[in-house]
Amino acid sequence: MVLSGRRFRQLFAVVIALALLAACGGPSASSGASGPPRSGGTLAIGIESEVDVLDPQRAGGWVSWRVNRQMFEPLVDEDLTKPSAETAVPALRPGLATSWELSPDGTVYTFHIRPNVKFHDGTPLDAAAVEFNVRRMWDKSFQYYDAKAAGQTTFVWQQLKSIATPDPMTIQLTMKQAFEPFVRLLSQGGSGSTGIMSPASIKQYGNDNVGEHPVGTGPFKFVDRVRGQRITLARNDDYWGTKPYLDKVVFRPLPDPSSRVASLRANEVDMIAVPPPDSVASLQQSGFQVSEGAPPHVWFLSFNFTDPIMKNKLVRQAINLAIDRQGMATNLLKDTVKPAYDVQAPANAAYVANTEAYGYNPDKAKQLLAQAGYPNGFSTTMMTSVDGSGQIIPVPMAEYIQQNLAKVGIQIQLQTTEWISYLTKWAQGTPTGVGWAQQSWGMTTPYWLYIVTSSSLKAPNGPNVGGYSNPQLDQVMQQAITATTEAAAVEKWKEANRIVTDDAAIAPIVNDKAPYILSSKVHGFVSASEEWYDLNTVWLS
Amino acid sequence: MIGFLVRRLLTTVLVLIGVSILVFLIMQLVPGDPVRTMLGQAATAERVTEVRHQLGLDRPLIVQYLDWALGVPRGDLGQSLTLSQPVSSILFPKLGNTMILAGGSLLICLVIGVPLGMVAARRQYTVVDRGSMFVALGGASVPVYWAGLVIINIFALKLGWFPTSGMHDTRNPGGFEDVLVHLVLPSIAAAVVPTAVVARMARGSMVEALHADHVQMLRASGVPERLVIWKHTLRNILPPVVNIVGLQAGYLLGGVIFVEVVFNWPGLGGQLYTSITAGDMPMIQAGVLFIALVFVVVNLVTDIAVALLDPRTRKEA
Numbered sequence: 001m002v003l004s005g006r007r008f009r010q011l012f013a014v015v016i017a018l019a020l021l022a023a024c025g026g027p028s029a030s031s032g033a034s035g036p037p038r039s040g041g042t043l044a045i046g047i048e049s050e051v052d053v054l055d056p057q058r059a060g061g062w063v064s065w066r067v068n069r070q071m072f073e074p075l076v077d078e079d080l081t082k083p084s085a086e087t088a089v090p091a092l093r094p095g096l097a098t099s100w101e102l103s104p105d106g107t108v109y110t111f112h113i114r115p116n117v118k119f120h121d122g123t124p125l126d127a128a129a130v131e132f133n134v135r136r137m138w139d140k141s142f143q144y145y146d147a148k149a150a151g152q153t154t155f156v157w158q159q160l161k162s163i164a165t166p167d168p169m170t171i172q173l174t175m176k177q178a179f180e181p182f183v184r185l186l187s188q189g190g191s192g193s194t195g196i197m198s199p200a201s202i203k204q205y206g207n208d209n210v211g212e213h214p215v216g217t218g219p220f221k222f223v224d225r226v227r228g229q230r231i232t233l234a235r236n237d238d239y240w241g242t243k244p245y246l247d248k249v250v251f252r253p254l255p256d257p258s259s260r261v262a263s264l265r266a267n268e269v270d271m272i273a274v275p276p277p278d279s280v281a282s283l284q285q286s287g288f289q290v291s292e293g294a295p296p297h298v299w300f301l302s303f304n305f306t307d308p309i310m311k312n313k314l315v316r317q318a319i320n321l322a323i324d325r326q327g328m329a330t331n332l333l334k335d336t337v338k339p340a341y342d343v344q345a346p347a348n349a350a351y352v353a354n355t356e357a358y359g360y361n362p363d364k365a366k367q368l369l370a371q372a373g374y375p376n377g378f379s380t381t382m383m384t385s386v387d388g389s390g391q392i393i394p395v396p397m398a399e400y401i402q403q404n405l406a407k408v409g410i411q412i413q414l415q416t417t418e419w420i421s422y423l424t425k426w427a428q429g430t431p432t433g434v435g436w437a438q439q440s441w442g443m444t445t446p447y448w449l450y451i452v453t454s455s456s457l458k459a460p461n462g463p464n465v466g467g468y469s470n471p472q473l474d475q476v477m478q479q480a481i482t483a484t485t486e487a488a489a490v491e492k493w494k495e496a497n498r499i500v501t502d503d504a505a506i507a508p509i510v511n512d513k514a515p516y517i518l519s520s521k522v523h524g525f526v527s528a529s530e531e532w533y534d535l536n537t538v539w540l541s
Numbered sequence: 542m543i544g545f546l547v548r549r550l551l552t553t554v555l556v557l558i559g560v561s562i563l564v565f566l567i568m569q570l571v572p573g574d575p576v577r578t579m580l581g582q583a584a585t586a587e588r589v590t591e592v593r594h595q596l597g598l599d600r601p602l603i604v605q606y607l608d609w610a611l612g613v614p615r616g617d618l619g620q621s622l623t624l625s626q627p628v629s630s631i632l633f634p635k636l637g638n639t640m641i642l643a644g645g646s647l648l649i650c651l652v653i654g655v656p657l658g659m660v661a662a663r664r665q666y667t668v669v670d671r672g673s674m675f676v677a678l679g680g681a682s683v684p685v686y687w688a689g690l691v692i693i694n695i696f697a698l699k700l701g702w703f704p705t706s707g708m709h710d711t712r713n714p715g716g717f718e719d720v721l722v723h724l725v726l727p728s729i730a731a732a733v734v735p736t737a738v739v740a741r742m743a744r745g746s747m748v749e750a751l752h753a754d755h756v757q758m759l760r761a762s763g764v765p766e767r768l769v770i771w772k773h774t775l776r777n778i779l780p781p782v783v784n785i786v787g788l789q790a791g792y793l794l795g796g797v798i799f800v801e802v803v804f805n806w807p808g809l810g811g812q813l814y815t816s817i818t819a820g821d822m823p824m825i826q827a828g829v830l831f832i833a834l835v836f837v838v839v840n841l842v843t844d845i846a847v848a849l850l851d852p853r854t855r856k857e858a
Contacts, residue, residue: 042712042713044711044712050815052623053623053624053625060579060580060581061581147588147591147592147595148579148580148592148595148625150588150591151576151579151580151584151588151589151591151592152580152581152583152584154583154584154585154588155583190581191580191581191582191583207625208620208625208626209625209626211624211625212626226634226709226714226807227631227634227635227807227812228635228638228807228808228811228812229707229708229709229714229807230709230711230714248712250711250712252707252711253805254706254805255802255805255811256706256802256803256805258690258803259693259705259706259803259804259805262693262694262697262698262705262706263705263706263707263711263805265698265705266697266698266701266704266705268704268705268706268707268710268711269711417572418818419578419818421571421572421573422573423573423577423578423581423582424572424573424574424577424578425572425573426582427577427582427584439582441582451583457585460586461585461586461587462585462586463582463583463584
C-alpha cells in the first residue's frame with residue numbers, strides 16, 4: 001500500500017501546519033484615532049493600473065502624474081489643499097518659480113526661479129536647469145531633445161518662440177503671439193507635464209533611462225520600483241516647502257477592482273482609487289472613508305459633422321435633450337458621477353451651467369426631431385471604447401444612452417473597441433455612418449475647448465474628431481487665447497461655451513467625482529478639483 | 542536517444558520561428574497604433590509621425606521583423622516601445638515570478654493529485670473512491686477566476702490567514718518567507734484544476750495496472766501487497782502520469798494568467814496583458830516566445846522522462 005489512510009491524514013496535517021505557520025506573518029487589522037497631525041508611517045495606495053514611465057515629461061495618463069507629481073514640480077502649480085466644495089477651480093500658486101510677469105502685449109513671460117532649491121541628487125535648481133528642461137520638450141536641435149516628451153506636451157509649447165536667461169535665476173519665454181492659457185497649462189499633467197527634472201540625471205542616464213532613476217525637486221523622492229508590485233517614495237527632508245508627514249508612500253498597482261477592495265479590507269493598503277461603484281456603500285458601512293471631488297473630467301460625445309443626419313443642428317439638440325444624465329448618474333453609476341450641464345467641467349473657470357440645453361426633456365427632443373424632418377427617428381452608430389483611462393464604465397453607459405434615445409425613436413448600434421484600437425480609431429476622425437464618438441477628458445484650463453473644437457485641429461491632425469468647424473467659434477477662441485488678462489480670457493471662453501452649446505457640437509454627459517476610499521487611519525487627504533492629488537497634508541494615526 | 546534529442550531540438554527551433562512570425566503578423570492585423578496610445582488624446586498627427594519615425598515603426602514590416610529576429614540569437618530581445626527599456630530587463634523578472642507560481646501549483650498538484658488517485662484506485666468503488674473522484678470532478682469543472690475569488694474571501698478576508706494578493710508585503714517587502722506566505726493561496730487556486738485532472742488520470746492508470754494479468758499472477762503467488770504496489774504496479778502507471786503532469790505544467794503556464802489577475806501576482810501574464818493593450822510589439826513577441834519556449838521544453842522533458850520510464854516508447858522514438 002502506497003499511502004495508508006493514516007499516512008494520508010498525516011500528510012494533510014503537515015500541509016495544514018505549514019500553511020498555518022506561514023500565515024503568522026499575515027496582516028492584522030488596526031483602527032484609527034484622530035488628533036493633531038503626526039509624522040511618520042508608510043501610506044500604501046492601491047492604484048488602478050501600472051504606472052507609465054517615471055519621466056514626468058514623457059509619461060501619459062493621470063495615474064502616472066499622480067505618482068510623478070509627488071517627485072516633480074512645474075514652475076507654476078495648482079493649490080490642491082482646498083477640496084472641490086470650497087474651491088471649484090484650484091488657484092494657481094508659485095511652484096519652482098516664486099513669481100512671474102507678463103509683458104503688456106502678452107507675449108513675454110518672465111519667471112523668477114525659486115532660490116536655494118536642490119534636486120534630490122543635490123544639484124541646484126537655476127534658470128539653466130529650467131532652460132534645459134524646456135529645450136528637451138521643444139527644441140529639435142537640442143542634444144537632449146526628446147520626441148516623446150515633445151509629443152506629450154505639444155499644446156504647452158506650441159506658441160513658444162525663444163528662450164532667454166537674463167540672469168542665473170530668471171528665465172524669459174517669448175511667445176509667437178499672446179498665449180493666455182500658458183501659465184495654467186504649465187501646472188497640468190496627465191498628458192506629459194512640465195515637471196522639472198534634474199539635468200544631471202538626464203545627462204547621466206539619457207532620455208530613455210532617466211525614467212528608471214527619477215530625480216526631481218518635489219516633497220518625495222524615489223526609492224525603488226518593482227514593476228507590477230510597487231513604487232516606493234520617501235520624504236524629501238531637504239524639501240523647500242512644507243515637508244510631508246509621511247515617511248514613505250507606496251503605490252501598488254492593483255488593476256483588478258475586486259483585488260483592490262479586498263486589499264483595502266485586509267489592511268494591505270490604506271486607500272484605493274476607482275472603487276467599483278457597487279462597493280462604495282458597503283465599504284462606507286464598514287467604517288472606510290469616501291473622498292470625492294469635482295475634477296475637470298467630462299465624459300462626452302463628439303458629434304460627427306461629416307454625417308448627413310448629424311449635420312442637422314436640431315438633431316444634435318434633440319439628442320442632448322433625450323439623454324437622462326441625472327438618471328445615469330444615480331441609477332447606473334450610484335452617484336459616483338454628476339450630470340454634466342456644460343461642455344466644460346465645473347472645475348473650469350469658464351463653466352456655465354446650462355440645464356436648458358442639457359437637461360432631460362424627451363418631449364422637446366421629439367418636437368425637434370419632427371422639425372428636423374425625422375418624426376419617426378432614425379438609425380445611427382455610436383463609437384465607444386470598452387475600457388481605458390478615465391472612461392468609467394463606457395459600455396453600460398453607452399447602453400443607457402441607447403435606451404434613452406430609443407424612447408424618442410433614435411435607434412443606435414454600439415460599436416465597441418478596446419482602448420488602444422479605440423484611441424487610434426477615435427483620433428482618425430469619426431467615419432461616415434457613425435453618429436458620434438465617445439471620450440472622457442477635460443482640463444482646468446478652458447483652453448481644452450480649443451483642443452477639441454478648433455477647426456485647425458480637425459482629425460486626423462488633432463483631437464477635433466467630429467470635424468466641427470465654426471468660424472465664429474474659432475474667432476472667439478482666438479480672442480480668448482490672445483487676451484492679456486485672465487478675466488478677459490474667461491469671459492471670451494464663456495462665450496465660446498455658449499456657441500458650442502447653441503450649436504450642440506458636443507454632448508457632455510457626466511462629470512466624474514473620482515472617489516477614493518480611505519481607511520479610518522488616513523487623515524488630511526484632500527480631493528481637490530483635479531485628476532491628481534498632493535500627499536504633503538496626509539498623515540496616519 | 543541522441544538522434545531523438547537532435548530531432549526534437551530542431552523541431553523546437555522551427556516551432557519558435559513559426560510562433561514569432563505568426564505573432565508578428567497577427568499584431569499587424571490588430572487595429573491600433575502604439576504611438577497613439579503612448580501620446581494620448583492630445584497627440585497631433587505631426588507628433589505621432591515624429592515618434593513613429595524615432596521608434597522605427599515607419600520601416601517596412603519585413604525590416605522590422607528581421608531587425609528583431611536577428612537580435613534574438615544574440616540575446617537582444619529589443620527595446621520596449623512604451624517603456625524604452627530592454628525587453629529582457631522587464632520580462633525576465635516577470636517570467637521568474639510566473640515560474641514560482643507555476644512551480645508552487647505543480648507541487649500541490651503532485652503531492653495531492655497522484656496520491657489521491659492511487660488511494661481511490663486501491664479502494665475502487667468504495668466511498669473513498671467515489672467521494673474523492675466526485676471532489677476531483679468538481680475541481681476540474683471550477684472556473685479558475687471564481688475559485689480564486691472564493692479562496693481570497695475565505696482564507697484572506699474571513700480568516701485572515703493569508704494576504705489577499707501580491708507577492709510581497711506592501712509596506713515592508715520581505716524576502717523568501719514573505720513570498721512563501723503570498724504564494725500559498727494563488728498556487729492553491731491555480732492547482733485546483735490540474736490536481737483534479739491528475740488525480741483522475743492516476744486513478745484510471747492505477748485501476749488498469751491493478752487488473753493486469755501479471756498483478757493477478759503475483760497476488761495468486763502470494764507476493765505481499767506492499768511489493769505488488771510499490772514494485773510491480775507503480776512503475777507501470779508512471780508513464781501516463783508523467784505525461785499528464787507534463788501537459789498540466791503547460792496548462793499551468795497558460796492558466797496561471799487568470800490567477801495572476803485575481804491575485805495580482807506580478808507575472809508574465811499580467812505584463813503580457815499590459816503590453817498587448819499598449820500594442821508594445823517587442824514585449825508581446827518576447828513574451829509569447831517565452832511561453833512557447835517553456836511549453837516546448839516541458840514537452841521535451843516529459844517525452845524524455847517517459848522514454849526513460851518506458852522502454853517501448855524509446856524504441857519507437
